Amino acid sequence: MSAVTTFLRNRPGLGLGLLILVVILGASTFAPLPYDPVATDVSSTLKSPSWEHVFGTDRSGFDVFSRTIRAARVDLSLAVVGTLLSMVIGVPLGLLASTKNRWSDRLMRGLDTFQAFPLLVLAIAIVSLTGNNLKNVVVAIGLINTPRFMRLVRADALAVRESRYVEAAISLGASPARVLRRHVLPNVSGIVLVQATLTAANAIVVIAALSFVGIGVTPPTPSWGSMIRSGTQNIASGSWWISIFPGLAVVLAVWALNKIADGVQAGIGRSR
Amino acid sequence: MSLLEVRDLRAQFDLHTETVEAVRSVSFDVAAGDSVGIVGETGSGKSVTVRSILGLLRAPGRVTGGTARFNGDDLIGMKPKALRRLRGTEIGLIPQNPFGSLNPILTIEKQFRNVLGAHGQAASRETVHGRAVAVLESVGISQAERVLAGHAHQLSGGMAQRVAIAMAFILEPRLIVADEPTTALDVTVQKQILDLLADLIAADQRSLLIVTHDLGVVANYCEKVVVMYKGEVVETGLVRDVFVNPSADYTRSLLDSVPKPGERW
Numbered sequence: 001m002s003a004v005t006t007f008l009r010n011r012p013g014l015g016l017g018l019l020i021l022v023v024i025l026g027a028s029t030f031a032p033l034p035y036d037p038v039a040t041d042v043s044s045t046l047k048s049p050s051w052e053h054v055f056g057t058d059r060s061g062f063d064v065f066s067r068t069i070r071a072a073r074v075d076l077s078l079a080v081v082g083t084l085l086s087m088v089i090g091v092p093l094g095l096l097a098s099t100k101n102r103w104s105d106r107l108m109r110g111l112d113t114f115q116a117f118p119l120l121v122l123a124i125a126i127v128s129l130t131g132n133n134l135k136n137v138v139v140a141i142g143l144i145n146t147p148r149f150m151r152l153v154r155a156d157a158l159a160v161r162e163s164r165y166v167e168a169a170i171s172l173g174a175s176p177a178r179v180l181r182r183h184v185l186p187n188v189s190g191i192v193l194v195q196a197t198l199t200a201a202n203a204i205v206v207i208a209a210l211s212f213v214g215i216g217v218t219p220p221t222p223s224w225g226s227m228i229r230s231g232t233q234n235i236a237s238g239s240w241w242i243s244i245f246p247g248l249a250v251v252l253a254v255w256a257l258n259k260i261a262d263g264v265q266a267g268i269g270r271s272r
Numbered sequence: 273m274s275l276l277e278v279r280d281l282r283a284q285f286d287l288h289t290e291t292v293e294a295v296r297s298v299s300f301d302v303a304a305g306d307s308v309g310i311v312g313e314t315g316s317g318k319s320v321t322v323r324s325i326l327g328l329l330r331a332p333g334r335v336t337g338g339t340a341r342f343n344g345d346d347l348i349g350m351k352p353k354a355l356r357r358l359r360g361t362e363i364g365l366i367p368q369n370p371f372g373s374l375n376p377i378l379t380i381e382k383q384f385r386n387v388l389g390a391h392g393q394a395a396s397r398e399t400v401h402g403r404a405v406a407v408l409e410s411v412g413i414s415q416a417e418r419v420l421a422g423h424a425h426q427l428s429g430g431m432a433q434r435v436a437i438a439m440a441f442i443l444e445p446r447l448i449v450a451d452e453p454t455t456a457l458d459v460t461v462q463k464q465i466l467d468l469l470a471d472l473i474a475a476d477q478r479s480l481l482i483v484t485h486d487l488g489v490v491a492n493y494c495e496k497v498v499v500m501y502k503g504e505v506v507e508t509g510l511v512r513d514v515f516v517n518p519s520a521d522y523t524r525s526l527l528d529s530v531p532k533p534g535e536r537w
Contacts (some may be wrong), residue, residue, distance in 0.1 A: 164372030171328055171367075172439060173360035174390040175353075182386045186377055 007267065014263020015058035022254035024249075035063035037070040038220045046239050056241035058230055067222035067256050068245050075223050076253065078134065078216075079203035082141025083196055089142065090149025091192060095180050097150060098157035108154070111147050119144040123206055127215050137216045141206060145199045152195050157186045190268035194261050201257035208250050273344065274301040275447055275479050276325070281338035281348075283317075283324045294320040294333065296503040302447065306474060307480040309490035309511070311526070312500035321500070322449055324348070326365060327355050342447070361391055361486045364440035364449040366469075370432035370457075374424035380404075380435060381420035387439050407438045412468060430461035434468070441472060448473060450482045454489070466493055487530055491515055499523045 008015040034054075035041070041061040049056040055064035097104040126140040157180075160166060166183050174182070204224075210216035211225025219226050224246040231242025283295040290343060295317045302308045310318045323329045325347055340347045342363065347355060359365075367373035375383055384404040388394040401420070408416035411434045424432060433453065440448060447494045450469065454462040471495050473480045484490060490497050498512050499507040499522065507520040518524045 045325060158516050164367060164369060165375040168365070168367050168373035168436070168439075169375075171326060171359055171365035171387065171389075172390065172443075173356050173358075174386065175356055178386075178390055182389075183375055183378075187375070 011263040011266060013259040014267070016258030017256040017263065020252060021260065024072045024256070025076060025251060027069050028076070031069065033063075033066040033069060035061065035066045037066040037222050043047065046234065048239070049241050055245045056239070058242045059225075059234060060230075062220075064220075064227070064245055066240055067227055068224070068249050071222040071224050071227065072249070072253070074134075074217055074221060075204060075207055075225075078137055078141065078207050079200045082138045082203050082207075083145065083200045083211060085138060085142030086145035086199060087149055087192065087196055090146040091153050091185075091188075093146070094153025095123065095152040095184060095188075096158055097154045098161060098180075098184070101175070111150060115147050120206060120209055123210060124213065124215065127210065132215050132218070134217070137207065140210075141203045144206070148199060149192065149195060152191060153188050156191055157184045160184045160187045190264070194265045194268070197257050197261040197264060201254045201261070203252050204250060204257070234260075274303040275306075275343060276302040278321075278325060279339045279341075280339060281321065281324060282336045283320050283329060283333060285333045288334060294503050295324060297338070298500070298503075298505050299338075300498045300505065300508055302479050302481050304446070304479055304494060305477045307470070307482065307494045308498060309494035310481070310483045310498045310500060311485060311487060311490050311523075313485060313526075315502075316500040318485075318500050319451055322451055322481065322483055326359070326363065326449065327352075328365075357391070360387060360440075360445065361443045362445050363447045363449060364443070364445035366433075366437055366440045366448060366453045368452040368455055370427075370429065370436040371424060373436050374427075374432060376424055379421060380421060384420070384439065384442065387442060391443060393443075395527040399451045403442060404438075407442045408435070410472070411435075411438045411441070412464075413438070428461075429457050432467060433457060433461075433465050437465070437469065437472070441492040444476070445478070447479045447481065450480065452483055452485070454486075455484075460528075461472050469493070477490070486526065487515075499526065 039176040041057070041063075043061070044053070044057050045059055045061045047053050053063055053065065055068060057063055093107070097107050124139040126143060127136050129141070130136045157262050161179075161184065166179055169179055169183055207216060207223070208228065211223045212229045214226075214229070217223035217226060219230070227246035228243045231239065231252035234242055275484070278301070279299045279530065281295055281298040282293070285292045285294055298317070298321050300308065310321065312318045320329065320333065324335045327347065327350075329335060335348055338348065342358065342531065348357070353424060374380070378386075381401065385394050385397075385400045388400055388403065394400050404420055405416040408419060413419055413431065413434055419427065419435065427435065448469075453469065454465050457465060466489060469480065472478070480494075481493065482489065494511050497511050499514070499520065500506055501522045507514055507523045514523060515527065518527060
């Protein structure tokens with residue numbers, strides 16, 4: 001345990017990021033909320049922040065505080081599952097693409113074409129075409145982020161393959177598949193962890209963007225993106241609190257994940 | 273029949289502007305129980321020769337001709353799968369730089385498990401552990417348990433090379449190929465490592481093919497010597513004959529280039 005605490009003490013950013021993330025997740029999952037996040041109260045609409053409603057209420061009478069807290073549940077789990085999906089697909093493909101043959105070249109050229117699309121638009125297109133449900137949102141997040149893992153893993157794997165210890169393993173009888181699994185994969189796992197954290201941060205923004213344009217998570221289920229959207233109509237008339245607080249929540253979650261990524265990166269001896 | 277018979281081996285590097293013939297018609301034998309040294313200056317093709325034999329030559333290098341019969345089977349034309357089975361079990365390679373050849377992020381024990389696992393011999397953690405401890409003790413590492421639990425960076429150069437030697441020996445190959453095994457080490461540990469290697473070879477009648485630029489190593493640890501220069505074998509024979517009465521001009525100049533104590537005064 002002391003090794004862990006020393007590790008964290010040397011990287012205050014990492015500790016802070018983890019703390020914020022744990023608080024956000026814990027609060028959205030376990031904390032008692034002052035109001036039901038999916039119940040409207042027609043008697044109190046568009047109330048500015050007060051002791052009664054800390055973050056105010058929106059046009060339909062939803063309590064913004066309760067919804068901002070609860071939204072982390074669906075937003076973060078979509079981001080995490082989407083990131084895991086892209087990792088599970090991207091890492092093996094990246095490893096395979098590090099072998100030198102014509103298929104790997106074609107795969108990489110195909111990837112170039114794929115990445116030439118604006119990814120956010122691609123995600124919107126995928127969800128619109130396949131049907132607006134949470135499963136398809138996860139698939140879209142996973143798909144648009146897969147190339148990141150592929151490129152990263154391939155680039156690192158190419159370097160590891162040239163190393164003397166891989167040659168030593170081959171000289172003692174390891175097969176190509178074995179070299180990939182036992183030597184290359186462990187050596188790229190650290191950087192994959194960093195990339196996963198950054199991808200999750202990006203996924204949060206993409207999910208918010210999807211919900212903002214009305215696809216992905218739909219009301220009354222609370223999500224940061226749709227809350228920001230619902231507040232836009234009232235900002236001009238002075239009701240700033242409806243959009244601002246979920247917006248700050250997005251910023252906080254993304255910042256925390258970036259801090260974690262920085263800390264892990266420093267921990268594995270690489271700096272951005 | 274010798275254990276290893278290399279005949280007319282040729283290898284070249286196809287570069288963009290030119291083709292470099294790094295190995296030109298190299299032939300030599302390694303008999304069972306023999307220790308053979310390949311000597312030559314940097315760029316003479318000695319490392320490319322052993323890499324070609326082991327199938328470790330990388331693009332743009334390639335073997336263009338010749339045979340390397342190990343126990344009668346030609347290693348050059350062998351299918352990758354068959355060659356893989358021989359590597360480690362029949363032919364063990366001791367690398368030049370022990371730190372480079374150990375994976376920096378895996379424990380030493382895990383790397384032993386990988387070596388055994390590549391040949392389907394990593395049945396249980398206990399047997400792997402037992403064999404690793406035994407082989408580490410045989411290479412003179414007393415704190416085998418501690419070494420196994422640690423990583424490469426925790427070892428000294430001499431210790432790391434002992435571990436690398438142990439990995440080459442754990443599957444008990446009949447031929448050990450050592451590519452400049454002491455070049456990366458402190459002078460003080462070079463002799464220890466070479467003595468260890470000689471003892472291990474002699475104990476089980478194994479053969480040793482050692483690549484070096486150090487004539488002293490060949491003189492002290494080999495029976496036969498192959499002298500290479502510019503990709504060709506200029507002289508081969510028993511160490512005592514070649515060193516006492518070299519027939520090739522190059523060998524003579526190589527022998528003359530060794531600094532001798534007292535020469536200055």
